[in-house]
Amino acid sequence: xxxxxxxxxxxxxxxxxxxxxxxxxxxxxxxxxxxxxxxxxxxxxxxxxxxxxxxxxxxxxxxxxxxxxxxxxxxxxxxxxxxxxxxxxxxxxxxxxxxxxxxxxxxxxxxxxxxxxxxxxxxxxxxxxxxxxxxxxxxxxxxxxxxxxxxxxxxxxxxxxxxxxxxxxxxxxxxxxxxxxxxxxxxxxxxxxxxxxxxxxxxxxxxxxxxxxxxxxxxxxxxxxxxx
Numbered sequence: 103x104x105x106x107x108x109x110x111x112x113x114x115x116x117x118x119x120x121x122x123x124x125x126x127x128x129x130x131x132x133x134x135x136x137x138x139x140x141x142x143x144x145x146x147x148x149x150x151x152x153x154x155x156x157x158x159x160x161x162x163x164x165x166x167x168x169x170x171x172x173x174x175x176x177x178x179x180x181x182x183x184x185x186x187x188x189x190x191x192x193x194x195x196x197x198x199x200x201x202x203x204x205x206x207x208x209x210x211x212x213x214x215x216x217x218x219x220x221x222x223x224x225x226x227x228x229x230x231x232x233x234x235x236x237x238x239x240x241x242x243x244x245x246x247x248x249x250x251x252x253x254x255x256x257x258x259x260x261x262x263x264x265x266x267x268x269x270x271x272x273x274x275x276x277x278x279x280x281x282x283x284x285x286x287x288x289x290x291x292x293x294x295x296x297x298x299x300x301x302x303x304x305x306x307x308x309x310x311x312x313x314x315x316x317x318x319x320x321x322x323x324x325x326x327x328x329x330x
Contacts, residue, residue: 104169105167105169105194105196105294106158106169106171106194106329106330107329107330108149108151108158108329109329110151110152110153110328110329111149111150111151111152111156111158111329112149112150112152113147113148113149114148114149114150115148120172121211122189122191122208122301124187124237124239124301124303125215125236125237125239125303126214126215126216126232126233126234126237126239126303127210127211127213127214127215127216128210128211128213128214129208129209129210129211129241129301130208130209130210130211131170131191131193131206131207131208131299132205132206132207132208132209133161133168133193133195133204133205133206133207134204134205134207135163135165135166135202135203135204136202136203137203137205140161140163140168141161146159146160146161146162147160148160151327151328154173154326154327154328155173155174156171156172156173156174156326156327156328156329157171157172158170158171158172158329159172164199165197165198165199165202166195166196166197166198166199166202166289167195167196167198168193168194168195168196169193169194170191170192170193171190171191171192171193171194171323171324171327171329172189172190172191173189173190173192173323173326173327174187174188174189175188175189175190175323175326175327176188176326177302177314177315177318178322180311180314180315185304185305185308186302186303186304186308186311186312186315187302187303187304188300188301188302188315188316189300189301189302190298190299190300190301190318190323190326191208191298191299192296192297192298192320192323192324192327193206193296193297193298194258194294194295194296195286195289195294195295195296195297196289196292196293196294196295197289197290197291197292198291198292199291200288200289200290200291201288202288202289203285203286203287203288203289204285204286204289204295205283205284205285205286206283206284206286206297206299207281207282207283207284208241208243208281208282208283208299208301209280209281209282209283210232210280210281214232215234215237216232216233216234216237216239217233217234217235218232218233218234219231219232219233219279219280221277222240222242222313223245223277224313224317226244226245226247226248226317227242227243227244227245227248227316227317228242228243228244228245228275228277228282229241229242229243229277229282229313229316229317230242230277230282231309231312231313233306233309234306235306236305236306237303237304237305237306238303238304238305238306238308238309238312239301239302239303239312240301240302240303240309240312240313240315240316241282241299241300241301241302241316242282242299242300242302242313242316242317242318243275243282243284243297243298243299243300244275244297244298244320245274245275246267246268246270246271246272246274246275247267247268249263249267249274249284249297250263250264250267250268251264252296252320253267257320258294258295258296258320259295259296260290260293260295262290263286263287263295266287273285282299284297296320298318298320298323300315300316300317300318300323301316302315302316
């Protein structure tokens with residue numbers, strides 16, 4: 103089963119889905135189905151773009167599958183400053199059984215070097231920044247309003263989730279001291295959901311540029327990765 107159209111990607115030997123490296127340490131993605139955490143299976147296929155820094159990994163559990171696109175990209179809405187790096191994870195989740203919830207998270211691996219953090223929300227964006235004296239890392243994901251909008255329009259999200267996103271608001275995206283997470287309620291069988299995390303890192307004084315870089319539409323990330 104393939105959830106991404108990856109014509110310009112080639113099958114490669116399976117490798118462990120990487121942690122995301124930043125100047126302040128490493129970030130790890132986690133997935134929990136019905137509160138049970140998944141691990142990447144070594145026998146799942148892995149696809150890599152033939153010329154760009156983009157890779158698709160697969161996760162699976164008895165009730166469904168996750169395809170996870172990793173892409174390093176140059177944001178078009180900000181000037182690319184020296185030292186600025188943008189990475190994104192776009193995940194598509196498809197269940198084959200009903201009554202399954204999903205929690206997708208992004209959290210710091212112990213040993214990080216940041217000393218303070220704060221929430222950085224915006225229109226359509228839930229984000230948090232972490233800094234020390236020299237570096238800044240901003241991680242962002244779509245807020246419940248944007249998720250509801252995609253659900254209503256059927257843009258990589260089932261129509262049935264719109265009411266949940268609108269009704270539960272802040273419970274959908276959790277911004278904590280060391281993490282971001284997105285909660286999806288009961289997954290509809292055989293219909294995939296798409297969520298994303300964008301991570302921008304650079305010098306501390308570039309805080310506005312980093313925030314803008316973390317605020318990306320899904321179609322921009324898919325175009326950067328040349329997949330659909």
